[in-house]
Amino acid sequence: MTTIDTATLRDWQKRHPDITLVDTLPAAAFAKGHLPGAINIVSDDVLDEAPRRLPDKQATIVVYCASENCKRAGRAAERLARLGYTEVYHYVGGKKAWLAEGLTLEH
Template sequence: MDQISREDLLALLQARSVQLVEALPADAFAAEHLPGARNVPGQVSAELAAQIAPDRAATVVVYCSGPYCNRSKIAAAAFARLGYVDVRVYAGGKTDWAQAGLAFEGSRASAGVGQPA
């Protein structure tokens, strides 16, 4: 599975040419997630994948909490098995995003918890 750096992910987000997927439980997603991300809290079914990323040729980037979390790799492999041709893993995940001082969306973000000053 191809990995993607934070810088390359930011470029894709700026160009609006990526479907960003968080592979963490729904409560973690609700608390905070990368801007524009969709949530896959469990297994990736064909139906769920089609709802989240209907274009199998589009770039799909999956992330989770950080480099020691395997959920993103498992979800990315499922997207690839379902015929998605450009699936990448942002291995740094939420940890790398936060360390870079980048903003999150979600209930914690709207409350200002954990946001850079």
């Protein structure tokens, strides 16, 4: 699994606005705030929901969760790879790193 940091994610967002951001936290945490443009697929639901919600297996997908200590995004990335997704990246810092850079969340 390939990991990325905040600077890489911001650069990709500027150059490739079609990146799909996936917040892997529970719906309540997603509702409290998520990275702009992100969709919510809880890590435990990836195997069931990804084929319907992420139909392009070659699309660039960036998964994240709360922080570098959160394991949900890593599990989701592994599950997406098992389903055949080829461009999956784990934004390790998650919401905590995003906010530490002075960036805002959507609500």
